[in-house]
Amino acid sequence: MDDQPISRRVSAIAAAKPFELLFGFFNEFDYAERRQRPGVLDFTFGDPHEMPSHAYVDALAASLTPENELWFAYKQNEPLAREAAAASLRRVIDLPFEADDIHLTTGGFAAIALAMKAVADPGDEVIYSLPPWFLYEALVLEAGLMPVKVRIDPATFDLDIDAIANAITPRTRVVIVCTPNNPTGRIYPAQTLERLATVLDEASTRIGRRVYLLSDEPYQRIVYDGGSPRSPLQFYPYSFLAYSYGKTLLAPGQRMSYLALPPTMPDRPAMRDAIQTLQIATGWVYPNAVLQHALPRLEELCFDIALFQRKRDRMVDALREIGYRVKRPEGSFYLFPESPIPDDGAFANILAELGVLVMPGRMFETPGFFRISLTATLETIEASLPRFAAAFAHATATAGAS
Ligand SMILES: Cc1ncc(COP(=O)(O)O)c(C=O)c1O
Structure with missing residues (x-):
């Protein structure tokens, strides 16, 4: 036994x-x-x-008061929340994001897990750079996938594109990139992201299977010296974006985030359906009703x-x-x-x-x-x-x- x-x-x-x-x-x-x-x-x-700021607490408190009988009904992706998120994403990343491509999740964890599971099958490989966010490996393994790690350039903290190119095999399905980066604080320059897109495109053709990019951007709005970083999504259409409000609002215990598809991604209807299916099948990983109602107000706040x-x-x-x-x-x-x-x-x-x-x-x-x-x-x-x-x-x- x-x-x-x-x-x-x-x-x-x-x-x-x-x-x-x-x-x-x-x-x-x-x-x-x-x-x-x-x-x-x-x-x-x-x-x-x-x-926490009064504005933050007020936004949550306002969303506690029901406006209709379905206020606390089962929530999937509330249209108002989706639209608020898409509108703000259109301002931050210069792409015409659509509300239907915003999949609201319980934290960045869930957004990352959903993206990988939507496109990768057990045994497929996921590449990411060291130093990583320390929970990528747990999420990769839980999805039945294989972590493949490459180093960044220690002198610049920039991605080592040649190392990523060399790590790609016929089993590679996802490459995770985090910019602005935890833990280095590096924002990857446009030329680096452009080179990465070229490498992923060429590799996909070579192995006869699309390699997806998962852009983990919980720190997207935490940028210093007036910088306006480019997102990897602007260079490579086969990309997912994982965003979390936990950082921008300094409230990681309120599990609010999303997985977004860029409007440039081919086959979006099929991808939307796949993510929707997974959100239910992996345990109804939608944020609670209060957070979804509060999202339009939360979108206006930042520390x-x-x-x-x-x-x-x-x-x-x-x-x-x-x-x-x-x-x-x-x-x-x-x-x-x-x-x-x-x-x-x-x-x-x-x-x-x-x-x-x-x-x-x-x-x-x-x-x-x-x-x-x-x-x-x-x-x-x-x-x-x-x-x-x-x-x-x-x-x-x-x-x-x-
Ligand atoms: C790079 C990175 N990705 C994802 C996450 C997960 O974010 P959340 O707490 O919203 O799930 C974190 C949290 O620290 C992070 O630093």
Whole structure:
């Protein structure tokens, strides 16, 4: 008798390195307990550190009051919510998005999973670049797919298009790109996205099967220095866009996001039907009614980007002054500095001893770096700087002595 209660698929997800490291962060490192300790400064997850805005709470409260008897009925894609999302997407990305191509989901997680499952069959390969968002692998495995990882260019944090081209095989079905990037903060330049589109087009012809691009853009509106990034969708029509309100509104616990198809995608009616089928079959992954009713008002809100830019600049300048090597992110709300010693896990522990919590680069399969989330307040950033200096001095002195 096979008395193994847990499916092999779930066991494989739990055993995957990034997932194991994430669990380890909560279990062995005991993150949940540590972050509560007095005086601890937390730079780990992209969680809010301040109370939500009144405008945000008001938008949700207004949507609680029913306007008709179907207000809290089963929701799929509410037309008003879809139209508001499409209108805003038309402003952000210069393409005539249609409301019917917006598929509302319970967070970016669901949008990514739906896109992959809509086009890939078990055993197909999904390529993404390291450092990745640490849950791509879990979503890829859960869909029965194979993760294929390539490195970015460490000097520029830009995509390595040749590495992606070389990783494509006859089983490749999806390439995931995240810009503005978590964790590097890099926005991929138009020339890079153009080259990627050419490579994917040529590869599709060569292998006789379309390779789809999944553009994971939860940080699409979190851009500094007045930049206006191009979306991969503008270069390659066989693309999906995963967007999440959790970042723009700093409310990741309110699971609101969507998967959008560009108006340039061929065979859109079939793709719409496939996604609709999956949304039901994977567990009715539509956002709750309150969030859908609130979406037109939520679309008008965003956290204070200018404040985040000040936080970015203060942190980058101060870290550089201490001696850290760190690039100034162009978007998203993370910094990805180099660890002053090769063992980023040991360095994160030195910081933790000083009451500063960061994420070691190995959690992003990129040793030698660590991640800082700028969702921490300016006060937290100021308080942390002497500790970052002490950790740097301690780590480099110990490394020098050994
Ligand atoms: C790059 C990236 N993609 C997707 C997600 C998932 O977003 P959500 O919390 O809305 O599901 C995140 C969240 O941190 C992310 O950083």
